[in-house]
Amino acid sequence: MSTILKAENISKQYRLGKVGTGTLGDDLKRWWYHLRGKEDPFLKVGGVNDRSAKATEDYIWALRDINFEVKQGEVLGIIGKNGAGKSTLLKLLSRVTAPTTGSIKTKGRIASLLEIGTGFHPELTGRENILMNGAVLGMTKAEIKTKLDEIIAFSGCEMYIDTPVKRYSSGMTVRLGFAVAAHLEPEILVVDEVLAVGDAEFQKKAIGKMNSLSKGEGRTVLFVSHNMDSISLLTDRVLVLSNGKVSYIGETNFGIKEYLKAENNKDNYKFTGEIEKPKIKEIKIETSLPGNIHEFGKELTFQFDLALPYRVDNLALSFQILDETRNPITHLWIIDSEKNIKRSKGDYNFICLIPSPKLYMGNYTMNVFLSNSKTKEKFDILESVCSFKIQMMKNVRHDYQWKKGTCKYIEESRWKVYKNLDDAP
Numbered sequence: 001m002s003t004i005l006k007a008e009n010i011s012k013q014y015r016l017g018k019v020g021t022g023t024l025g026d027d028l029k030r031w032w033y034h035l036r037g038k039e040d041p042f043l044k045v046g047g048v049n050d051r052s053a054k055a056t057e058d059y060i061w062a063l064r065d066i067n068f069e070v071k072q073g074e075v076l077g078i079i080g081k082n083g084a085g086k087s088t089l090l091k092l093l094s095r096v097t098a099p100t101t102g103s104i105k106t107k108g109r110i111a112s113l114l115e116i117g118t119g120f121h122p123e124l125t126g127r128e129n130i131l132m133n134g135a136v137l138g139m140t141k142a143e144i145k146t147k148l149d150e151i152i153a154f155s156g157c158e159m160y161i162d163t164p165v166k167r168y169s170s171g172m173t174v175r176l177g178f179a180v181a182a183h184l185e186p187e188i189l190v191v192d193e194v195l196a197v198g199d200a201e202f203q204k205k206a207i208g209k210m211n212s213l214s215k216g217e218g219r220t221v222l223f224v225s226h227n228m229d230s231i232s233l234l235t236d237r238v239l240v241l242s243n244g245k246v247s248y249i250g251e252t253n254f255g256i257k258e259y260l261k262a263e264n265n266k267d268n269y270k271f272t273g274e275i276e277k278p279k280i281k282e283i284k285i286e287t288s289l290p291g292n293i294h295e296f297g298k299e300l301t302f303q304f305d306l307a308l309p310y311r312v313d314n315l316a317l318s319f320q321i322l323d324e325t326r327n328p329i330t331h332l333w334i335i336d337s338e339k340n341i342k343r344s345k346g347d348y349n350f351i352c353l354i355p356s357p358k359l360y361m362g363n364y365t366m367n368v369f370l371s372n373s374k375t376k377e378k379f380d381i382l383e384s385v386c387s388f389k390i391q392m393m394k395n396v397r398h399d400y401q402w403k404k405g406t407c408k409y410i411e412e413s414r415w416k417v418y419k420n421l422d423d424a425p
Contacts, residue, residue: 004220005070005188010102012063012088062088063244073218077235079259084241086224094190108187111137113177122166126157126176129165133180147183155179175202182209192224210234228256229402232393260290269385278312278379280370281305285388292388300357304350313342316373317350322365329408337373358409361392361402
């Protein structure tokens with residue numbers, strides 16, 4: 001496949017705190033350097049794009065020295081934390097703004113969907129906005145009219161297509177915007193978080209359309225999202241941005257892990273006080289991805305560090321996994337009295353391994369109980385600790401957009417189908 005987009009050493013610098021290019025003195029200094037054929041002096045200054053740090057300079061590098069290539073028909077995911085530079089990069093690629101340094105070379109037409117209803121005029125109807133957007137993208141009237149019915153049908157806004165867009169909901173606006181951008185046959189489609197706005201039906205249609213554009217029609221898609229399930233499902237490669245620089249570019253699953261590395265296991269539990277009776281000192285969850293994020297179906301391990309300041313004959317350790325509404329989904333335990341085990345004073349590490357957990361996508365926490373199973377004495381109770389997240393990624397159904405709230409877990413099953421009732425057992 002040939003290269004359809006190439007970014008070489010692109011950087012983007014902004015001035016903090018003020019609107020415009022800077023002071024008159026800065027502009028005169030730039031002009032004087034330019035007149036003598038010298039490099040812009042302000043390109044040598046500028047802070048790192050770290051939104052959590054206090055600004056110490058007047059200029060900031062939103063992006064710095066970005067290099068990558070995209071092949072025709074490829075779906076490239078662009079991921080990173082808020083403020084990492086994703087939207088700035090898309091604006092550069094879409095020609096909304098120019099890079100401070102470097103160059104971007106593309107082949108063919110670029111259609112952008114960077115914000116809800118980008119380029120829509122609120123006073124114009126949906127139909128008129130389709131015609132206007134098509135013209136902006138370089139389509140002839142005949143080409144637009146050929147696609148018009150298909151765009152309207154895909155958007156699901158037929159009833160309101162001759163109503164001014166200012167009366168559309170945000171969901172309707174993004175539906176129409178995506179329909180226009182995807183159907184006017186761009187060689188490169190730039191999409192920024194469109195799936196975060198639409199409903200489940202629209203998300204499924206949008207994913208199907210992006211798949212057909214890349215795999216069926218050989219078009220290139222640049223896709224920004226914070227939803228790692230969508231990134232895993234749609235993209236061939238990912239570019240990971242961190243503080244305005246590329247921290248990784250390559251295979252999607254490795255890129256997702258690189259992106260999640262920044263999220264440490266903050267939600268693991270650790271007790272640091274005085275221990276006077278049996279106590280849960282620490283809990284760790286070994287997930288398949290960093291940041292307490294786990295891929296559906298992969299081995300999941302829970303580790304419990306216990307401190308026993310004296311002998312306990314009937315120790316019982318158990319835990320519940322809770323869903324987002326704090327309803328228990330499952331309960332696991334180990335009870336010493338079942339095997340007549342007596343624990344002497346000391347520190348212990350209990351490990352519970354679930355070979356293939358069937359928890360459905362969502363956020364989970366734990367209730368943990370440490371007690372004496374005979375006397376019923378409660379040594380330690382922890383509620384809603386150690387949050388972790390299950391993501392579906394590309395598991396089980398590749399052509400399906402997983403929907404929140406569909407179920408709590410996925411059960412294994414075996415199916416048999418008989419054509420004739422007489423053949424059934």
